Amino acid sequence: NVQPPEKPLQAEEWNRLRESFQSPEVFEEVMFNSMVRCNSSIDVAKSLLTHVAKSNGDIAYHLLVKYLALCVQQGQTSEIRDVYDIMKIRFRILESGAYNLLIRGMSNSDQWRMALTLLEEVKKVTTPSRTNYESCIKAASRHQEMNLAFELYHEMLAKDLVPTLDVLQAFFEFSRGMKGAELQKELFGILLYLRDNQIYPHKTFMQSIKLWFESIPGGNWRGQLTNIKDSGQCPVCNHQLEDGDLTEEEYNNLKERIIRDVIHGTDTFRKTSPQEFEAFQTFVENRLPFDIVIDGLNVSHIKPRRMQCENLFDAVNCLAKGNARLLVLGRKHMLINSSNWKREIMKEMQNKADFFFAENISEDDAFLLYATLRSGKHCKFVTRDFLRDHKACLSDSLTRHLFRKWQRGHQIVFSPSAEGRHINFLPAFNYDCVVQTTGDTWHIPYKDSFEEKYSYRVPRKWLCIQQK
Amino acid sequence: PSEKLDLDAWKKVMKSGLQEEVSETVSERKDLSTLAAAREILEMWRLAGRSVPENISEEQLKTFMECPSKSAKKKYLKYLHLKELYKKNDKRKMDEKRERRLETQKQPSETDETKRSSFICLWASSMDKAYNWRVAQSMIFGQPLIFDMSYEKDMSVREVANTVRQIVLSESCNRRSVDPFHIHFCNFNDDSLYHKEFIKHYKEAWGKLLITVTDQCYTDVFPKDKLIYLTADSPKVMKTFDHDKIYIIGSMVDRSIKTGVSLARAKRLGLETAALPLEKYLLWNSGAKNLTLDQMMHILLTLKDTGDWKKALEFVPKRKYCGFVNRP
Numbered sequence: 055n056v057q058p059p060e061k062p063l064q065a066e067e068w069n070r071l072r073e074s075f076q077s078p079e080v081f082e083e084v085m086f087n088s089m090v091r092c093n094s095s096i097d098v099a100k101s102l103l104t105h106v107a108k109s110n111g112d113i114a115y116h117l118l119v120k121y122l123a124l125c126v127q128q129g130q131t132s133e134i135r136d137v138y139d140i141m142k143i144r145f146r147i148l149e150s151g152a153y154n155l156l157i158r159g160m161s162n163s164d165q166w167r168m169a170l171t172l173l174e175e176v177k178k179v180t181t182p183s184r185t186n187y188e189s190c191i192k193a194a195s196r197h198q199e200m201n202l203a204f205e206l207y208h209e210m211l212a213k214d215l216v217p218t219l220d221v222l223q224a225f226f227e228f229s230r231g232m233k234g235a236e237l238q239k240e241l242f243g244i245l246l247y248l249r250d251n252q253i254y255p256h257k258t259f260m261q262s263i264k265l266w267f268e269s270i271p272g273g274n275w276r277g278q279l280t281n282i283k284d285s286g287q288c289p290v291c292n293h294q295l296e297d298g299d300l301t302e303e304e305y306n307n308l309k310e311r312i313i314r315d316v317i318h319g320t321d322t323f324r325k326t327s328p329q330e331f332e333a334f335q336t337f338v339e340n341r342l343p344f345d346i347v348i349d350g351l352n353v354s355h356i357k358p359r360r361m362q363c364e365n366l367f368d369a370v371n372c373l374a375k376g377n378a379r380l381l382v383l384g385r386k387h388m389l390i391n392s393s394n395w396k397r398e399i400m401k402e403m404q405n406k407a408d409f410f411f412a413e414n415i416s417e418d419d420a421f422l423l424y425a426t427l428r429s430g431k432h433c434k435f436v437t438r439d440f441l442r443d444h445k446a447c448l449s450d451s452l453t454r455h456l457f458r459k460w461q462r463g464h465q466i467v468f469s470p471s472a473e474g475r476h477i478n479f480l481p482a483f484n485y486d487c488v489v490q491t492t493g494d495t496w497h498i499p500y501k502d503s504f505e506e507k508y509s510y511r512v513p514r515k516w517l518c519i520q521q522k
Numbered sequence: 523p524s525e526k527l528d529l530d531a532w533k534k535v536m537k538s539g540l541q542e543e544v545s546e547t548v549s550e551r552k553d554l555s556t557l558a559a560a561r562e563i564l565e566m567w568r569l570a571g572r573s574v575p576e577n578i579s580e581e582q583l584k585t586f587m588e589c590p591s592k593s594a595k596k597k598y599l600k601y602l603h604l605k606e607l608y609k610k611n612d613k614r615k616m617d618e619k620r621e622r623r624l625e626t627q628k629q630p631s632e633t634d635e636t637k638r639s640s641f642i643c644l645w646a647s648s649m650d651k652a653y654n655w656r657v658a659q660s661m662i663f664g665q666p667l668i669f670d671m672s673y674e675k676d677m678s679v680r681e682v683a684n685t686v687r688q689i690v691l692s693e694s695c696n697r698r699s700v701d702p703f704h705i706h707f708c709n710f711n712d713d714s715l716y717h718k719e720f721i722k723h724y725k726e727a728w729g730k731l732l733i734t735v736t737d738q739c740y741t742d743v744f745p746k747d748k749l750i751y752l753t754a755d756s757p758k759v760m761k762t763f764d765h766d767k768i769y770i771i772g773s774m775v776d777r778s779i780k781t782g783v784s785l786a787r788a789k790r791l792g793l794e795t796a797a798l799p800l801e802k803y804l805l806w807n808s809g810a811k812n813l814t815l816d817q818m819m820h821i822l823l824t825l826k827d828t829g830d831w832k833k834a835l836e837f838v839p840k841r842k843y844c845g846f847v848n849r850p
Contacts, residue, residue, distance in 0.1 A: 107532035115569035323786035
């Protein structure tokens, strides 16, 4: 590693440095990298370029790109333009690395419209990246050209590029206090985009949304942060949130797709066997409908120090309250008397719930999904598993979203804070955790931080916005 | 005192002497075909220092343009780039070797004493004859070993190519062993991608291989109760190597780790399955439990000859385990 010099150097001085470097053939490259890292003055970089140009009569493309990176980093607009001009003379076309830098550099300057021209140039050879669009959109909205910004936004959506939360936030940030029905419609459109894709904004993004609403001239919007009650009622406006139920059509669609993609997949034998699945179907049909379907093996591991069958026994007892019809899914090995599975306890449990034991090499999760969906909309299921691998089996994103929505409303999870002897469960959500509106109210769930570690975690904090 | 530095001198250098080229580029740009345009972009990527091959054939360029996404394109180019590098290195080494050989030939030949040895010099062809004799014996008396060639639809083109390469390696180490298996390719179709790839590797030797190739399923060729399907997903762990059984290896490379594909096959046909006792003998470190086909072949051959698990499992790649389990 080399430290870039403080001041511009003469040719001889560069030569000396180069010779002292262990692999002189990559000296310039390493030096430029280190200049970018140390944010050296561009004069130093220029002196190196001059030295290279004079001794070789030319400067390699990758060195120009690195110099460009340094200029962009420091916002040296005129220098960026010069490099662009030189590159255009020297090379017929440029590759995306240079364009990324040029667009980023120009969009942050007062010559930001140049970035739009560059974007057009990129479009001629390839699809621009989402960061290209991001730079241009931000530049346009920073200069209050919201129409232009939205035009670019729709263009990128049409190209299947996924906008970053940053871009979406920028729209709210820069539209603050602006008037116009069209603009308002567009921003509502972004909120609906969040809804459709089940995206939760983070805290600062949420703040931008709140401030924008409150700034709409004559809008009389008021936003407040809150927690929604378990019943699904908003404590601020007493509004009842949407329930998470799927429509009849969505529900049937999901059921069919689960059977087709998750249970059968490419080969029914991978997760079960046709005979076994048929036996299971008959079993379920004869005992329908269940209220709660339990993943027996998963639940039996809740408390690691206890016998597995005791854990399951506690769970069954806890869930059997109120005459709920239970189905426990297990594997055949649970029936063999062992240190973890006592025959007497298993016997006793089988009086309280229906049991289905799958082959030891079959996947019981697939059965869990089937039995729950077959029982109808009221039926819930219990497992600590997040079912991500099953969701991944579904082939399109629309069905995956349906699955997520259904999962939020129907999965009962074990309460993690249960320290005592008894097992507690968190009820499934009565309401759907997604951006929603009634026209004169908006309810927006948000995450505490930008960092989204667990995409399956549903936020419990909300922004309630109502029009007075 | 140093002279004043002209920091923008490089710009003058870059702009000078290029004016004539400029006029040229403007007129030329219009009649670029898409292929030529792609080639040009690749050239720019190469200049930018990305992993891009120096030379690319028309066919490769087309494959490149058909890649569905930007990252697929990047991956494909990197693959070509590395391939090119390896090829270049090999060529360089060959040249060096040739030079060295020429050098030694120039020196006066050694005394005749070394040449007058009591051993016959065994050339590769006579070794081949001996090997072939053994494999021919095994085709009559040897223990069968089956490669199940029914996974083509579960693999990408590249995975099929890798599979065939691994089988070619397996076949060669089988041929050289003291007591070879009688290799069967079952479920093998002549119009398959497997076949095409085999021809690529073996050329005219394909027709002379001492193995049995059939489009029949192993269940039609052998009694079902003799068959054991080897798969890492099997719940049963192999204890000993049974000389009376016929083992089946799935000819599949799954880079995307498709669990349960070969287990599903065995389940469908109602065959017994087994997995290698990797956990029992090795302190597993990391990596998938599925091994390459040639590793499987080495392991099975060693088991057949010695029955020694420790010796056999030496062929598991060292990076995957950190040692052998110590038994009391």
